[in-house]
Amino acid sequence: MPKPTKRATKALPGPSIPQPFSPAPAELSKLLSTFSKDSVYITHVDNHPAWFKRRIFLVPVGLNVSIALFLLWRAYTQFPFYILVVMSLLGNANETTIVYATSTWSALIKKVAWRGIVFLFDWLLYSIVGPWPWTFFFESPGNPVSWRLSTGFRDEEVYVRASRGWGSKDLLGAAEGSTGKAGGDSPFFKTRILPAVDTRRLREKTGYMLMDKDWDLEFAAMVTATGLVDKKEVDIDLLRKSVFVWVGGENSGQWAIWDCYRLDEGSETEARKKILLFKSKLEQMGKESLFFKWVELVQYESNAPGGFTQERQIATAEKAKKLFEEQGIDFDTFLNDIGGLDGMPGMEDAAPS
Numbered sequence: 001m002p003k004p005t006k007r008a009t010k011a012l013p014g015p016s017i018p019q020p021f022s023p024a025p026a027e028l029s030k031l032l033s034t035f036s037k038d039s040v041y042i043t044h045v046d047n048h049p050a051w052f053k054r055r056i057f058l059v060p061v062g063l064n065v066s067i068a069l070f071l072l073w074r075a076y077t078q079f080p081f082y083i084l085v086v087m088s089l090l091g092n093a094n095e096t097t098i099v100y101a102t103s104t105w106s107a108l109i110k111k112v113a114w115r116g117i118v119f120l121f122d123w124l125l126y127s128i129v130g131p132w133p134w135t136f137f138f139e140s141p142g143n144p145v146s147w148r149l150s151t152g153f154r155d156e157e158v159y160v161r162a163s164r165g166w167g168s169k170d171l172l173g174a175a176e177g178s179t180g181k182a183g184g185d186s187p188f189f190k191t192r193i194l195p196a197v198d199t200r201r202l203r204e205k206t207g208y209m210l211m212d213k214d215w216d217l218e219f220a221a222m223v224t225a226t227g228l229v230d231k232k233e234v235d236i237d238l239l240r241k242s243v244f245v246w247v248g249g250e251n252s253g254q255w256a257i258w259d260c261y262r263l264d265e266g267s268e269t270e271a272r273k274k275i276l277l278f279k280s281k282l283e284q285m286g287k288e289s290l291f292f293k294w295v296e297l298v299q300y301e302s303n304a305p306g307g308f309t310q311e312r313q314i315a316t317a318e319k320a321k322k323l324f325e326e327q328g329i330d331f332d333t334f335l336n337d338i339g340g341l342d343g344m345p346g347m348e349d350a351a352p353s
Contacts, residue, residue, distance in 0.1 A: 016247075017183075017247050017254075017256045018172065018182040018183025018184065018185070018186075018247075019183050019184050020183065020184050020258050020260075021183055021243075021245065021247070021256035021257060021258050022256060022257060022258075022259075023254060023255075023256060023257070024244060024254070024255040024256060024257040025238060025257070027233070027234055027235070027238060028234060028238060028239075028255075028257075030224070030228060030233065030234075031221065031224055031225050031228060031234065032244065032255045034220065034221055034224055035162075035218075035221065035244065035246075035255075036162070037168065037246035037250065037253070038167045038168055038169070038246075039162045039163045039167050039168065040162070040163040040166075040167060040168055040171050040192075040193070040243065040244070040245050041160060041161065041162050041163075041218070041221075041243070041244040041245075042160070042161040042193070042196055042197060042215070042241075042242070042243050042244075043158060043159065043160050043161075043225065043239040043240075043241070043242050043244070044158075044159055044197070044202060044207065044239070044240065044241040044242075044261075045156055045157065045158055045159075045236060045239060045240045045241070046156070046157045046158075046159055046202075046206055046207040047155065047156060048155075048206045048299065049155055049292075049295065050153040050154055050155050051153075051292075052206065052295070052296065052299055053153050053154075053157070053206055053208070054153045056206050056208055056209065057144075057148060057153070057208060060136065060144065060208075061145075064132060064133045064136040064137065065133075067129060067132055067133050068133040068137075071125070071126070071129070071130055071133070074122070074125065078122060081096065084096040098111055098112070141220040142218065142219030142220025142221070142222070142223060143219055144208075144217075144219060146219065146223070147219040147220075147222055147223055150223045150226070150227075151222070151223060151226045156236065157207060157226070158222060158225040158226050158229060158236065158239050159207035159210070159217065159222060160217065160218040160221040160222050160225060161196065161210060161211075161215040161216065161217055161218065162215070162216055162217075162218045162221075163192070163214065163215065164213065164214055164215055164216045165213065165214065166188060166192065166214070168245045168246050168247075170186070170188045171183070171186050171188045171189060171192075171193075171245055172186070172245065172247065173186055192214050193243055193258075196210070196214065196215055197241055197243065197260050202241070204302035204308050205302065206299075225239060237261075238259075240261040241259075241260055241261035242257050242258060242259050242260065242261060243257065243258040243260060244256070244257055274338075274339075274344050275344070277338050277339075278291065278294075278338055278344070279291045281334065281337060281338055285329065287327055287329065290323070290324065290327055290329070293323060294320055294323070297316060297319060297320060297323065298316060298320075301313075301315075301316040301319075317341065
């Protein structure tokens, strides 16, 4: 990987900052003050269309509403049963009381086993599934719903991810049992950060779909970042795709940045030109709606489980071909007119070699 261009920022006195990081610009101090010094952060700007982000977000909304309603129904129907069980344990006989003297061993085993299954099911339901709606709607200081209510849906959205299960000490080689390698030489840089900022991955998935075992979304920070951009206090280019880590002690360190977006400037420009050419050609043919159908198809297929493999990209191109033919357009001829699929974001491997 080529070395990134360093930001022209005067270094502050303090601990040595490992490559490829450099001191973070002062303009980001308000945002960085909300970050935990123990975590590693990634910011990036999601350029997927707002209408598509809205559709993606409706899925977890529907899922969490359904779960919440089921939990409420389960509590409503099971609460009387648990009251009777407690009353029975306190010596007040009722229909839940198990009378050992008049019950056979097989009946006792069945009753105890069934009751144990019910208890286990409800415990797992409320301890594992139960927190999902709470964190989605009410978690503090930020949650998906408060984030969307604050920022709405935009064509350009700032996302902030925080490391999950690892942090700044691991990246800087200061964690117990670590190799001592820091920054770009750290194994965490290669296995956690590089895959997370991969250009192709960010093209294929909306920011909301990037939560995984290594990264979580920081919704409160996303609201703060969006507000700073709206107020013109922060240039959105500073957040386009950057990695942040706190270097040094609690009071004697500083935030460092790897502005990895600069590595993609050339490829991003070419990709944007390709998309504009694709759309412009369809507009000339009076088929602008077909462009949005194409975007929706590619986004849907790229977000499917298993990743957007070459086989899936080729299959997506075949589906697009049928879509174009339904509109009376020869797909192969259209591609020849715009120079093929080479350079088309998310469809690079579908182009014939």
